[in-house]
Amino acid sequence: MKISLTVNGKSQSGEAEGRTLLSTFLRENLRLTGTHIGCDTSQCGACTVHVNGMQVKSCTMFAAEADGAEVTTIEGMAEPDGSLNTIQQAFQDHHGLQCGFCTPGMVMAAASLLKANPKPTEAEVRAYLQGNICRCTGYHNIVKAIMAASGQELPALAAE
Amino acid sequence: MYSFEFVKPATLDEALAALKDEDAQPLSGGQTLIPTMKQRLNQPGSLVSLLGIPELVGVSISDNVLSIKGATNHAAIVAETRDSFPGLSALAGKIGDPAVRNRGTIGGSIANNDPSACYPAAAMACQATIMTNAREIAADDFFEGMFTTALEEGEIVTGVRFPIPQTANYQKFEQPASRFPLTGVFVAKYGDRVGVGVTGASNNGVFRWGEAEEALTANFTPDAIKDLSMPADDMIADLHGSAEYRAHLVKVLTGRAVAAC
Numbered sequence: 001m002k003i004s005l006t007v008n009g010k011s012q013s014g015e016a017e018g019r020t021l022l023s024t025f026l027r028e029n030l031r032l033t034g035t036h037i038g039c040d041t042s043q044c045g046a047c048t049v050h051v052n053g054m055q056v057k058s059c060t061m062f063a064a065e066a067d068g069a070e071v072t073t074i075e076g077m078a079e080p081d082g083s084l085n086t087i088q089q090a091f092q093d094h095h096g097l098q099c100g101f102c103t104p105g106m107v108m109a110a111a112s113l114l115k116a117n118p119k120p121t122e123a124e125v126r127a128y129l130q131g132n133i134c135r136c137t138g139y140h141n142i143v144k145a146i147m148a149a150s151g152q153e154l155p156a157l158a159a160e
Numbered sequence: 161m162y163s164f165e166f167v168k169p170a171t172l173d174e175a176l177a178a179l180k181d182e183d184a185q186p187l188s189g190g191q192t193l194i195p196t197m198k199q200r201l202n203q204p205g206s207l208v209s210l211l212g213i214p215e216l217v218g219v220s221i222s223d224n225v226l227s228i229k230g231a232t233n234h235a236a237i238v239a240e241t242r243d244s245f246p247g248l249s250a251l252a253g254k255i256g257d258p259a260v261r262n263r264g265t266i267g268g269s270i271a272n273n274d275p276s277a278c279y280p281a282a283a284m285a286c287q288a289t290i291m292t293n294a295r296e297i298a299a300d301d302f303f304e305g306m307f308t309t310a311l312e313e314g315e316i317v318t319g320v321r322f323p324i325p326q327t328a329n330y331q332k333f334e335q336p337a338s339r340f341p342l343t344g345v346f347v348a349k350y351g352d353r354v355g356v357g358v359t360g361a362s363n364n365g366v367f368r369w370g371e372a373e374e375a376l377t378a379n380f381t382p383d384a385i386k387d388l389s390m391p392a393d394d395m396i397a398d399l400h401g402s403a404e405y406r407a408h409l410v411k412v413l414t415g416r417a418v419a420a421c
Contacts, residue, residue: 001166017163018163018164018165018166018206018207019161019162019163019164019166019197021194040198041195041198042191042194042195042260045257045259048259054235054262055258055259055262056259056262056263057259057260057263060190060191060194060195060259060260060263061190061194061263062166062190062194062207064166064168064209065168065190065209065211067168109258109259112258113258128258130256130257130258130339131256131257131258131259131260132257
């Protein structure tokens with residue numbers, strides 16, 4: 001079937017089977033490979049994107065369900081001039097990534113957290129990241145980066 | 161996963177017509193169904209999506225009864241019941257993770273009747289009514305056992321009606337990998353009765369702890385259940401906890417829920 005959707009502000013369409021996952025459609029049809037498939041069992045959150053403004057796991061939604069939707073992926077997060085946005089820059093500044101595989105999902109999750117809760121506490125950040133797994137166990141700096149992106153002074157985080 | 165036909169009806173009637181096909185299965189949020197299909201544990205001929213049907217989404221209150229339509233997702237339930245039924249809002253806010261809560265629905269959860277799902281505990285404690293396209297079913301009659309409900313082939317959950325309690329609390333003892341409750345207890349206090357719904361504990365699925373309900377109706381304090389004991393005979397035993405451990409948790413969590421009310 002034909003799927004038409006808006007991805008990062010751009011109209012896109014393509015053919016998909018019923019079983020085509022949104023993550024597959026983004027990566028293989030649209031070649032937007034910033035959305036990562038970490039586990040394919042709906043647990044790791046590396047595939048997190050926003051559909052109509054809501055954070056979802058794109059490996060746990062069919063492309064057909066996103067027909068007509070507005071989708072934002074990690075490729076849509078940079079500023080219009082191509083520079084890193086506040087969250088991305090904070091991840092770089094605070095070394096919020098090690099291997100980088102979970103990073104697209106972490107940034108997408110952080111963006112929806114800060115939209116709903118612009119000044120979260122450290123505990124709120126950690127709770128919100130429940131669905132995003134970092135196999136390098138680099139949570140400490142991820143949390144630090146998100147706190148910094150929220151414009152808050154960096155607290156003495158638990159592990160320090 | 162196996163191939164299937166994706167069907168996206170715009171109305172409930174269209175959905176019910178599409179579900180008459182043999183091997184057709186309803187798809188709500190898909191947060192359980194899609195992972196199951198990826199493992200090839202499920203092979204529907206067609207999936208009928210319920211999320212695009214406006215008449216299946218929304219929350220309303222009338223005469224102190226909260227009605228939640230079947231395809232309403234957990235995140236919407238968190239937001240829309242925060243003032244009217246904070247106990248249920250808190251329960252919904254602890255399901256899965258933020259991405260799962262944006263997709264998964266109450267109707268899907270209730271219809272799947274996972275023995276560790278959260279909503280069934282609230283539905284039992286509140287003596288909720290499960291609405292389907294064909295009839296209304298009392299929660300006590302709806303949940304028949306692990307992954308088993310009173311739903312007939314082609315029948316779908318269109319909503320759930322909860323009489324709003326004076327106060328309620330849900331205690332979820334989380335299994336940290338899955339975030340499902342290892343055991344969960346929902347306590348709801350009404351003028352004339354107290355409901356205690358238990359999930360994650362029994363081999364027979366969600367149940368009401370009648371003895372505790374009686375004791376708490378007479379005296380709504382944690383002390384009221386201190387001499388009761390929950391038998392371990394029918395409890396789930398797995399690598400996360402023995403039957404005795406779960407039976408013990410039921411009592412501990414019931415006490416904590418009452419104390420938190």
